[in-house]
Amino acid sequence: MSKQVSFRFWIHDDNGFMIGEGRILLLQKIIEEGSINKAAKSIGMSYKKAWRLINGMNETSSEPIVARSSGGVGGGGTIVTEKGKEYIEQYLEVKKNAQHFFSDETKQLQ
Amino acid sequence: MSKQVSFRFWIHDDNGFMIGEGRILLLQKIIEEGSINKAAKSIGMSYKKAWRLINGMNETSSEPIVARSSGGVGGGGTIVTEKGKEYIEQYLEVKKNAQHFFSDETKQLQ
DNA sequence: TAGCGTTATACCCCAGCAAATATAGCGCTT
DNA sequence: AAGCGCTATATTTGCTGGGGTATAACGCTA
Numbered sequence: 001m002s003k004q005v006s007f008r009f010w011i012h013d014d015n016g017f018m019i020g021e022g023r024i025l026l027l028q029k030i031i032e033e034g035s036i037n038k039a040a041k042s043i044g045m046s047y048k049k050a051w052r053l054i055n056g057m058n059e060t061s062s063e064p065i066v067a068r069s070s071g072g073v074g075g076g077g078t079i080v081t082e083k084g085k086e087y088i089e090q091y092l093e094v095k096k097n098a099q100h101f102f103s104d105e106t107k108q109l110q
Numbered sequence: 111m112s113k114q115v116s117f118r119f120w121i122h123d124d125n126g127f128m129i130g131e132g133r134i135l136l137l138q139k140i141i142e143e144g145s146i147n148k149a150a151k152s153i154g155m156s157y158k159k160a161w162r163l164i165n166g167m168n169e170t171s172s173e174p175i176v177a178r179s180s181g182g183v184g185g186g187g188t189i190v191t192e193k194g195k196e197y198i199e200q201y202l203e204v205k206k207n208a209q210h211f212f213s214d215e216t217k218q219l220q
Numbered sequence: 221t222a223g224c225g226t227t228a229t230a231c232c233c234c235a236g237c238a239a240a241t242a243t244a245g246c247g248c249t250t
Numbered sequence: 251a252a253g254c255g256c257t258a259t260a261t262t263t264g265c266t267g268g269g270g271t272a273t274a275a276c277g278c279t280a
Binding site: 148185 | 224225226227228229
């Protein structure tokens with residue numbers, strides 16, 4: 001009978017830019033793996049879906065979130081920009097606070 | 111360029127019971143209208159979808175959320191139980207607090 | 221007994237998303 | 251020049267959810 005409050009949130013602006021849990025996870029994996037391809041595989045996501053998420057973000061952001069290149073050593077790859085890392089930091093900060101908030105709300109649910 | 115934090119949340123338990131914005135809105139309309147049918151129409155939702163939402167809730171809840179009847183005056187109808195009204199109250203309370211919380215988080219987003 | 225407006229349910233069709241496959245282009249290395 | 255692994259994109263196929271429609275049962279009223 002234990003009731004619980006769960007939540008989702010996302011940071012967005014007026015230009016259609018939107019970033020939530022899935023995109024943050026993907027960005028973190030791209031930092032770890034160095035490419036969209038490997039990052040997608042590591043979390044069981046298709047390259048196409050990962051590309052759509054990343055591309056959509058880049059197209060709606062005033063500054064690029066990732067820098068992509070094809071060809072060269074290892075075939076190329078993708079790196080997360082400073083702007084991208086800034087979003088990750090902000091998202092994680094809000095998430096931490098939100099977890100506390102909803103944990104308290106859950107407790108008050110009798 | 112104004113960034114904003116948006117959110118969704120839902121109350122749930124271990125038996126698969128789940129109630130979020132859509133179901134709350136539907137319950138409120140059922141109280142107003144007296145039937146699933148009219149409630150669904152009033153928010154542009156198909157009866158089928160509304161029925162699935164309501165039925166799923168009732169099947170996973172320990173106590174019924176709504177009491178349904180067919181036949182009789184006006185063809186029958188659906189009323190929201192005290193348990194259902196209790197959930198509405200709880201949901202709105204959490205929502206009010208969450209709106210404050212995320213409003214503050216949005217402000218701190220520089 | 222006929223009519224009414226519900227709840228409840230089955231059926232078909234279409235849209236939209238997801239996975240799988242294929243192909244091209246890139247730039248470095250060997 | 252060939253090979254490599256990546257980005258980028260098109261095409262096809264399959265699955266799932268939702269809308270629309272249709273139908274039956276229900277119990278009160280007239």
